[in-house]
Amino acid sequence: MKLSKWGFLSGVFLWWFPLIGPAISGLIIAWTTRRNPESVGNALITSVVMSTITSLLAIYVIKIPLLGNLLSTFVIIMNVLGSALCMGLAYYVVRRTMITYATPEGAHIEFHTDSLDEARERISSMFGNTCSEPKYELHEDKVNGTMECLGKEIKYEITKELDGYRVVVNIET
Known part of the structure; x- marks a missing residue:
């Protein structure tokens, strides 16, 4: 820390x-x-x-x-x-708080949720039905997901923090 x-x-x-x-x-x-x-x-x-x-x-x-x-x-x-x-x-x-900012490579979004289901639901609601099914990589302490929406690659990472989950979404152009 x-x-x-x-x-x-x-x-x-x-x-x-x-x-x-x-x-x-x-x-x-x-x-x-x-x-x-x-x-x-x-x-x-x-x-x-x-x-x-x-x-x-x-x-x-x-x-x-x-x-x-x-x-x-x-x-x-x-x-x-x-x-x-x-x-x-x-x-x-x-x-x-949801934090969003633009980078030269795309956009970066950070937020916290109470459960994994809520994290997946919020990610899918951001992009609607325009995305492919996500591909998941499971690690010991986090879940990485990748999906494609309207030609843009969206990567997200869900990690456990205290009593909730931290979600970091990167939208690459």
């Missing part, structure tokens, strides 16, 4: 704003990693590091006599809620 530098940097600069900072950090982590185990891991690392730093600052450095222990208690509660929000958004955004 590679730590997302933009996600971590967003945590460093935004974690000081309760709930809003962790939410934005979770969104940035989800958009920069695009994979479920990595996005949740990055969110966990960022949350633990930034929660530790802000909690230590609130307990040992910042002293406001009128608030007493209320400030440190408030910071710890906000850090727990912010960490949960950051990890939840990092997971949810990756699970529910």
Whole structure:
């Protein structure tokens, strides 16, 4: 797992704003990693590091006599809620987003599904009835498929991730 530098940097600069900072950090982590185990891991690392730093600052450095222990208690509660929000958004955004972009060779589509049947159904619904029957290659941890639609070769790969499947479709021109 590679730590997302933009996600971590967003945590460093935004974690000081309760709930809003962790939410934005979770969104940035989800958009920069695009994979479920990595996005949740990055969110966990960022949350633990930034929660530790802000909690230590609130307990040992910042002293406001009128608030007493209320400030440190408030910071710890906000850090727990912010960490949960950051990890939840990092997971949810990756699970529910379809990413599509054009390349010089064609198009690239990524999305997540709950089952293999749903993955096959979404792929076939993208191209309608204009495609040939897919040819499958079964591997230990993934399924590769190839089909032809209107003279274009469509390759897709389905891999298991956490509690769902990641589907990567490449349309070659």
